[in-house]
Amino acid sequence: TVAIITLNHTIEEINYRGAEVLGKSQEEIAGQKVIDLLPETEKADSRAKFEQLISGEQVPIYERILQNVDGTEYRIEINFAPVYDEQNQIQELLSISRDISYRKLAEERRIQLQVAQQQHTMLNRFITNATHDLMTPLTIIKTHLYILGKVKEESKRQDKLLQINEQVARLQEMIEDIMLLNKLDYLTPDSLALQPVNLNHFLEGTVRKH
Numbered sequence: 513t514v515a516i517i518t519l520n521h522t523i524e525e526i527n528y529r530g531a532e533v534l535g536k537s538q539e540e541i542a543g544q545k546v547i548d549l550l551p552e553t554e555k556a557d558s559r560a561k562f563e564q565l566i567s568g569e570q571v572p573i574y575e576r577i578l579q580n581v582d583g584t585e586y587r588i589e590i591n592f593a594p595v596y597d598e599q600n601q602i603q604e605l606l607s608i609s610r611d612i613s614y615r616k617l618a619e620e621r622r623i624q625l626q627v628a629q630q631q632h633t634m635l636n637r638f639i640t641n642a643t644h645d646l647m648t649p650l651t652i653i654k655t656h657l658y659i660l661g662k663v664k665e666e667s668k669r670q671d672k673l674l675q676i677n678e679q680v681a682r683l684q685e686m687i688e689d690i691m692l693l694n695k696l697d698y699l700t701p702d703s704l705a706l707q708p709v710n711l712n713h714f715l716e717g718t719v720r721k722h
Contacts, residue, residue, distance in 0.1 A: 513526070513527060513529050513530030513533060513588070513607075513608070513609045513610065513611075514526070514527045514530065514606070514607070514608055515527070515530055515606075515607040515609075516595075516604055516605070516606060516607070517546060517604060517605045517606075517607055518604050518605075519566050519602065519603075519604065519605075521545050521546050521547055521562060522543060522544070522545055522546075523541055523542060523543065523544050523545075523546060524542065524604065525538075525542060526538055526541050526542065530609075533578065533580070533586055533588075533611060534549060534578065534580055534581065535580040535581035535582055535584075536581055546558065546562075547559065549578055549579060550576070550577065550578065550579060551577055551579050551585065553577075554576060554577050558576065561574070561592075565592050565594065565602075565605055566594075566602055566605070568594070568602065571592060573589060573590065573591045574589075574590060575587060575588065575589055575590070575612070576588055576590050576609075586611055586613050587611075587612055587613045587616050588609040588610060588611055588612060588613075589609060589610050589612045590607060590608070590609040591607075591608050591609065592605050592606065592607055592608075593605070593606045593608070594606075638693075642686075642690060645686060646683065646686060649679040649680075649682045649683050649686075650679075650683070652675070652679050653676050653679045653680070656672045656675050656676045656679075657676065659672055660672045660673070660676075
C-alpha cells in the first residue's frame with residue numbers, strides 16, 4: 513500500500529491496493545484523516561509518531577492496525593519517508609505499508625502449537641508420575657489387607673487397619689491435588705482471587721506433608 517499524507521494527517525492519495533484493504537474507493541479515502549481509519553487503541557501512538565515524523569525525526573518501521581469499513585482489523589507493517597520541497601522543508605509524507613495479518617496469524621498458530629505440544633509433554637509426564645505415586649499406597653494397602661486376613665491378634669489387626677487408613681488418606685489427598693490441577697488448567701487471570709501468602713509457612717507446610 514502506498515499513500516501520500518499531508519502534514520495535517522490527511523490522506524492526499526492512495527493506491528488501489530490500499531483502498532481495497534480499507535474497503536473503500538480511492539476517491540472515498542482521499543481527504544480523510546489517517547486517525548479516522550485507526551481503532552481507538554492505536555490513535556494516541558499514531559499521533560505521537562506523526563509528530564516525530566513532521567519534526568524531522570526518523571521513525572523505524574513499525575506495526576499498526578488499520579480498520580476496514582466493516583470493522584475488520586488488518587495488521588500492517590508501515591514505513592514513512594518525508595518528501596521535501598525546494599527549501600528542504602518537509603512538504604508531505606510518503607507511506608509505504610504491507611499487510612502482515614497472515615504472517616501474524618501464522619506466528620500465533622505456531623505459538624499455540626508449541627504451547628499445545630508442551631502441554632502434551634507435561635501431561636504425559638504428569639500421568640507417568642501420578643501413576644507411580646498412586647500405585648505406591650495401593651500396593652501398601654493390598655499388602656496390609658493380605659496380612660490382615662492372616663493375623664488373628666486384635667492389636668496387630670488394629671495396627672494394620674491404622675496403616676491402611678493412613679494410605680487411604682494419602683490417596684484421597686493425591687486425588688484432590690489432581691482435581692485441583694485440573695481446575696487450574698481452566699482458570700483465567702480474571703477469575704483468580706489474589707492475596708499475599710507467607711512463603712516460609714507455605715514451604716514449611718509442604719515439607720512436613722511430604
